[in-house]
Amino acid sequence: MLDAQDIPTTEAMAPTASIAINARFLTRPMSGVDRVAIELTHAFQRQMTDSSSALRYLLPSKPDVLTAPIRPLGGLSKLFRSRPGTGHRWEQLGLPKMLDRDEWLLSLCNTGPLGVRRQAVMVHDAQVFTQPESYSWRFRTLYRHLLPRLARRADVLFTVSDFARRELESFGVFPTGKAVVVHNGCDHMDRISADPNALSRFGLSQNGFFIAIGSQAPHKNLDLLVRLAAQTKLDVPIAVIGDVNTSVFKTVSGRSDHNVRLLGRVDDSAMKALLENARALLFPSKTEGFGLPPLEAMRCGCPVIATTGGAVPEVCGQAPLYAEPDSLHDWVNAIWLLDENKTIAGEMRARGYAQADKFTWDAAAEKILKTLESHDAQHQSRA
Known part of the structure; x- marks a missing residue:
């Protein structure tokens, strides 16, 4: 002490x-x-x-x-x-x-x-x-x-x-x-140095995974990611950071058939490395009073697919692709658009940097x- x-x-x-x-x-x-x-x-x-x-x-x-x-x-x-x-x-x-x-x-x-x-x-x-x-x-x-x-x-x-x-x-x-x-x-991300060993430690590769940040609270809606991974043919895994509800991810253990990886709590350096190298942040919360992870991701140059719930549209503006929190169809379409349109990721990064600059x-x-x-x-x- x-x-x-x-x-x-x-x-x-x-x-x-x-x-x-x-x-x-x-x-x-x-x-x-x-x-x-x-x-x-x-x-x-x-x-x-x-x-x-x-x-x-x-x-x-x-x-x-x-x-x-x-x-x-x-x-x-x-x-x-x-x-x-x-x-x-x-x-x-x-x-x-x-x-x-x-x-x-x-x-x-x-x-x-x-x-x-x-x-x-x-x-x-x-x-x-x-x-x-x-x-x-x-x-x-x-x-x-x-x-x-x-x-x-x-x-x-x-x-x-x-x-x-x-x-x-x-x-x-x-x-x-x-x-x-x-x-x-969200400018605290600027002073954090990315961990150069984070990707290899978690068995991930640059642009070879989606990332999600959440907790076990039901309104964080992380069960949508399980359904997304189970019902769609994602070519890369979804890496989930945070203390998650093991009953939601009961079929998930590290690498699962549903292509979801539970990373648990990570330090700031590892989180920054993951955000800098992810294909996109998936943020499916049903509601948020603010919604800090999307801005943190934008500050790191990570495209964001975000919920329309709560304060997220107010905070994120036009920077992300949006999906209704209960619509699996919306999330599938947003991921498909990001994968198929070769220019959209760069446009989202530029919009994200501009949006994140508004919040210090x-x-x-x-x-x-x-x-x-x-x-x-x-x-x-x-x-």
């Missing part, structure tokens, strides 16, 4: 306006939501170096947490740990006690303490309401109880797409008009910081 003195620091900043990050995300294996929080923290530190703001990172401390994988973030000003408890218990009881007077608390991963009003919360989607089968009863109950109350209590709300904002408002989670939309970035973490962080500054300015003008 890292202590504050282990974290690199930037030049000292006058603490006239301070922000505390709810850093629970540093104490668990990285999810997509955690990726967003980590990349935003990098961007905050870059943007606040020359400002008058101070930045602190607050996380729980308990023996079982001390052994969790803590990923150091270059340039953090200070990292603080506290008791009691871990997880949601710490977030509700321990975290509020760590805050300084007039300090903003920034909770980037859906949840935060109900007892803190001077807080900005980022809620990424409404899927506990729209896709309940993807979550346990306990998780659904907690989020359905907590999120609306937290959204009413917090001074500032963020979400990651207009689609997510509309859904959160329609389910009564967000008060209408309160949330600010901040799109994610610095722009996202700047919008968040300016929103907090604007809130404080309005509050002071009314005082």
Whole structure:
């Protein structure tokens, strides 16, 4: 476990306006939501170096947490740990006690303490309401109880797409008009070096496979890939990255008759190498609050065949080929078009690069910081 003195620091900043990050995300294996929080923290530190703001990172401390994988973030000003408890218990009881007077608390991963009003919360989607089968009863109950109350209590709300904002408002989670939309970035892919041995390690070749990135949640719709591989004559395998549901892929074991290969979790370097060399990313989710993998793929020059579900069209624009999430016919046609049209892959790469350039973490962080500054300015003008 890292202590504050282990974290690199930037030049000292006058603490006239301070922000505390709810850093629970540093104490668990990285999810997509955690990726967003980590990349935003990098961007905050870059943007606040020359400002008058101070930045602190607050996380729980308990023996079982001390052994969790803590990923150091270059340039953090200070990292603080506290008791009691871990997880949601710490977030509700321990975290509020760590805050300084007039300090903003920034909770980037859906949840935060109900007892803190001077807080900005980022809620990424409404899927506990729209896709309940993807979550346990306990998780659904907690989020359905907590999120609306937290959204009413917090001074500032963020979400990651207009689609997510509309859904959160329609389910009564967000008060209408309160949330600010901040799109994610994808330029973290630029700093990752591709693993030159990834293809050989997984038995794949350049342009000789499709890639998919997902999880075991049913709304990720990875069972469509099994049907796609089983009912069509793909000349190359589909390589699936992530923790997948083995009941969905129960006939799949490494190399299967259905031509699907389960690679499991891979590190960022391997993922970049796979994206740079895949024929295309297949992204069949039924819904997404944002949909980061297609943008990551575009940043790496990988053509994308994407779902029409959720926020994906909003985020991806005209760059991908689209297919309805429940239409196997659409997916077969899109793959056929990509294979038969010799120029379309290059056109998709060009459109993808242009689309990905619109989404940077610095722009996202700047919008968040300016929103907090604007809130404080309005509050002071009314005082």
